[in-house]
Amino acid sequence: xxxxxxxxxxxxxxxxxxxxxxxxxxxxxxxxxxxxxxxxxxxxxxxxxxxxxxxxxxxxxxxxxxxxxxxxxxxxxxxxxxxxxxxxxxxxxxxxxxxxxxxxxxxxxxxxxxxxxxxxxxxxxxxxxxxxxxxxxxxxxxxxxxxxxxxxxxxxxxxxxxxxxxxxxxxxxxxxxxxxxxxxxxxxxxxxxxxxxxxxxxxxxxxxxxxxxxxxxxxxxxxxxxxx
Amino acid sequence: xxxxxxxxxxxxxxxxxxxxxxxxxxxxxxxxxxxxxxxxxxxxxxxxxxxxxxxxxxxxxxxxxxxxxxxxxxxxxxxxxxxxxxxxxxxxxxxxxxxxxxxxxxxxxxxxxxxxxxxxxxxxxxxxxxxxxxxxxxxxxxxxxxxxxxxxxxxxxxxxxxxxxxxxxxxxxxxxxxxxxxxxxxxxxxxxxxxxxxxxxxxxxxxxxxxxxxxxxxxxxxxxxxxxxxxxxxxxxxxxxxxxxxxxxxxxxxxxxxxxxxxxxxxxxxxxxxxxxxxxxxxxxxxxxxxxxx
Numbered sequence: 001x002x003x004x005x006x007x008x009x010x011x012x013x014x015x016x017x018x019x020x021x022x023x024x025x026x027x028x029x030x031x032x033x034x035x036x037x038x039x040x041x042x043x044x045x046x047x048x049x050x051x052x053x054x055x056x057x058x059x060x061x062x063x064x065x066x067x068x069x070x071x072x073x074x075x076x077x078x079x080x081x082x083x084x085x086x087x088x089x090x091x092x093x094x095x096x097x098x099x100x101x102x103x104x105x106x107x108x109x110x111x112x113x114x115x116x117x118x119x120x121x122x123x124x125x126x127x128x129x130x131x132x133x134x135x136x137x138x139x140x141x142x143x144x145x146x147x148x149x150x151x152x153x154x155x156x157x158x159x160x161x162x163x164x165x166x167x168x169x170x171x172x173x174x175x176x177x178x179x180x181x182x183x184x185x186x187x188x189x190x191x192x193x194x195x196x197x198x199x200x201x202x203x204x205x206x207x208x209x210x211x212x213x214x215x216x217x218x219x220x221x222x223x224x225x226x227x228x
Numbered sequence: 229x230x231x232x233x234x235x236x237x238x239x240x241x242x243x244x245x246x247x248x249x250x251x252x253x254x255x256x257x258x259x260x261x262x263x264x265x266x267x268x269x270x271x272x273x274x275x276x277x278x279x280x281x282x283x284x285x286x287x288x289x290x291x292x293x294x295x296x297x298x299x300x301x302x303x304x305x306x307x308x309x310x311x312x313x314x315x316x317x318x319x320x321x322x323x324x325x326x327x328x329x330x331x332x333x334x335x336x337x338x339x340x341x342x343x344x345x346x347x348x349x350x351x352x353x354x355x356x357x358x359x360x361x362x363x364x365x366x367x368x369x370x371x372x373x374x375x376x377x378x379x380x381x382x383x384x385x386x387x388x389x390x391x392x393x394x395x396x397x398x399x400x401x402x403x404x405x406x407x408x409x410x411x412x413x414x415x416x417x418x419x420x421x422x423x424x425x426x427x428x429x430x431x432x433x434x435x436x437x438x439x440x441x442x443x444x445x446x447x448x449x450x451x452x453x454x455x456x457x458x459x460x461x462x463x464x465x466x467x468x469x470x471x472x473x474x475x476x477x478x479x480x481x482x483x484x485x486x487x488x489x490x491x492x493x494x495x496x497x498x499x500x501x502x503x504x505x506x507x508x509x510x511x512x513x514x515x516x517x518x519x520x521x522x
Contacts, residue, residue, distance in 0.1 A: 078432070078434065106431050107435050108230050
């Protein structure tokens, strides 16, 4: 469960990115975060995986109050969260397999477990046969699938995706959506910030619209609602 | 820490050394040059200290006793000198003994003086602290039955002055050199960190602890320090050995001597290695703190 209570975020340069957010997302929900550029979507995403700390208010994720979380505990909190980005954030010198295994190695898992678990998630995103390839040898959609595989390899309760289809062509975007929805079906909460009107309007889920750092609309099975 | 993790940190740190080969070479060289200079300075300063204390220990006050003084006067003078706090030892040397010494040093021509010995009976006084010599000499000068006092006035003070300046300058130079090397290492590690910032970002994202991220960089700094200290250790050991073999025979009859090779040079080697390791680890932890913000 994700809960934001009266959250304000002011950056050091004086920009008020988020002013008075109140959001509650239950376990297992699929939520779109929409809104114009600069509305505060990315800040919201960063607040959820504790890249940013709220200036005031509480952010509670999986029962952890992130406003009170000590810096030392952040890594352990992150292990329960999967994050997917527009630019994939894969390591170019590592193979697909190594990129995913990396996430398990750095949290000191057993090598035998790593091997089986990585192949499992590669199968899940349909890239089992490309395990030995480098990211540069893959298409954009495939790279994003690797990135999603890495985000779920820890079996997180929450997956946060910041514009996961932002760099992809429409057809590939649908593949990514399919994978994210499959993940959601297994009970994982998925929060997806997006600009993709077609996806939001076709694959109906809860929509939270943000403007000027505030929630302006929150509807179950809503539409994109912007004419960009 | 699990054994697999430890292996991974070692692997990563070596990989990184190989990947940024030239950069690593540059900073290991910086350590090498620094340690070489530090080592040479250290050896020179320690030997100068040794020379200084050799000379200091040889400094003595020669008290010429009044020709008119009787045996009782002499004994009184001796106990008076001995009662001074700063005095370590007082040795009597009669004028016959003095003449023998003189003949030994200057040659048989001086045997002529055996008929009419012009020398004085002498007390040879050693102070506890060599630097007290001038003060003690002045005190003795005032006592009864003292004809004159000789201790190399002026020269001794000058020697002590030069020695203390040398020591201080040496210490300042060594500290400055060490700081330079640390700065260079810290810059190298900074570049490694910059080159791997994406990797670090992802590590943080997937929940690696700060120490997990830090370890490979610390090890890298450690390797740099060790690599950089190898050449100075070899050069200084062999260098000191050669100099010792050439110089020491020539000092045979002198009051000053170089420090013995063993254990001195092993101590210096150990110190250089420890310094290299400290510079490496300190340099990398500086960069990590500033550029990793973990």
